[in-house]
Amino acid sequence: MQFSQIIGHANLKSHLLDVVKSEKIPHAQLFIGPEGNGALAMAIAFAQLINCEKPTETDSCGICGACQKAKKMIHPDIHFTFPVIGKKEGKPPLSDDWIAEFRKSVLENPYLNEYDWLQKIKAENKQGNITALEAKNILRKLSFKNYEGKYRVSIIWKPEALKKEGNILLKLIEEPPANTIIILVAENQEDILPTILSRTQITKINRIEDKDISAALINQYQVEAEKAQRIAFLADGNFREALLLVENEDDPFDQDLKDWLTFTLNNNASELVSFMEKKAGKGREHIKQFLEYYLHFLRECMILKFSNQLNAKFTHSEKQLAERMSRFLNEEKLYLLVPLIEKCHYAIERNCNPKITLLNLSIQMEKILRGKPISTESWVERIG
Ligand SMILES: [Zn+2]
Known part of the structure; x- marks a missing residue:
């Protein structure tokens, strides 16, 4: 992966x-920031850059032997x-x-989140782990000599999954070979073992700017300019979200x-039931996005109501x-509504019956x- 393939983040x-x-x-860095910001892609591109044989002023070369392997994620010194x-x-x-x-999942979409990844290995209803055995495996791999690269790099994605077993890595993180x-x-600093956190240099990776998301959608995904702009507003700096919204492009949520x-x-009970049946038929990911869209819509409604109207990001029909x-809305109602929608989103993710969940929400x-x-x-509290 090269910097040129990563959206935004010029600075x-x-x-x-x-x-x-x-x-x-x-020697020990923490790339941290919200979902869909491209932090994993940035770590992979950085590992490629430091091992590149002929880096340019602005990027890895993309063609040397090291780059050829790094871009397929098969460089023997990038772990x-x-x-x-457990596989079995x-x-x-x-x-x-x-x-x-x-490798396949990240190369397909480097903006994936943990849920997407676990879904790829049919484990979305389970908890992904980084165990003590895994931590020992990292130690073992990094104790070998470099195969061919200038640097050995260990990329640990989602160290939030490391519980106290992460302490096995402390000496390595403090004083690597x-x-x-x-x-x-x-993504979440507060979920990382403090002993690990204090030994890393933190690089914050912010949300991607709307203009960069919009440009990427236009240039790489052939999305029409106005649509790209609308999706960029909705995605709120999260390119994973933007890609999901592009998939639903022909099916606008408004x-x-x-x-x-x-x-x-x-x-109108009968219309409501048939609406829910239609929604349930489109699958969980679609319903989750619809609920995220609703949350975004409510947030913008409040901006429209209480702040400068020009600040609200709406299309004409919205x-x-x-x-x-x-x-209908006021602040008090919003405080009730938002957590309810969030809990529904969680319930859908956790495989609750979508039709019943949405009907109850209605x-x-x-x-x-x-x-x-x-x-x-309420019923959602029982689910949550
Ligand atoms: Zn190179």
Whole structure:
């Protein structure tokens, strides 16, 4: 992977290039930031750059022997650790057992999240682990001499999965062997063992800017300019999200949301049931995106209502719906509605029946929007 393939982050790329030129590469680094920001891609591109035989002023060369291997993720000195489950019944979870699947998944979409990855190995309902055995395996691999690269690099994706077994790595992280670089790629700083955190140099990787997402969609995915801009607004710096929204491009959510709100507020049970059946038929990922779209819509509605109208990111048809919706909304209702939608999103992810989950959400939503009391111990709390 090269910097040129990574969306946005111009300043960060230039900073990393300076670090490489200075030849003072920190031996333990933490790339951290929100989902869909491209942090894993950045770590892979950085590992390629530091092993490239003929780097240019702005990037790895992309054609030397090291680059050829690094771009296929098969460079013998670039190692990967990531959350996994045991490959067979009774087998301990080990990244090496899944490396072929991991390479394929990351090369297909370097912006994937942990859920996408676990889904690729049909483990989305399980907890991915980085175990003590895996930590020992990292130590073992990094104790060998470099095969051919200038640097040995260990990329640990989602170190949040390392619990106390992560302490096995402390000495390595503090004082790795010569020419060894460890890059942790994480989303949540508070979920990383403090002993590990304090031994790394932190590089924050922010959300991708809207203009960069929009340009990438236009140039790489042939999305029409206006649509690309709208998707970039919705994706909110998350390119994983942007790609999912492109897939749904022919199926815009605003009309669906309008129908849903209308059926709900009119208590139109038969329309509501057929709407839910249609939605359930489109699969979990579609419903999750629809709920994310709804959350985005509510956030923009509040901006429209309480702040400068020009700040709200709406298309023309969305704006009409938002103006209608704003009449029903206030801050108190929003505080009830948002966690409810988030819990539904979680429930859908955890395989709850989508039709029942959405129908129940509609019932609660109608009560909230109309200012009726809702039960304190609601059905979603029982699911969550
Ligand atoms: Zn090269």
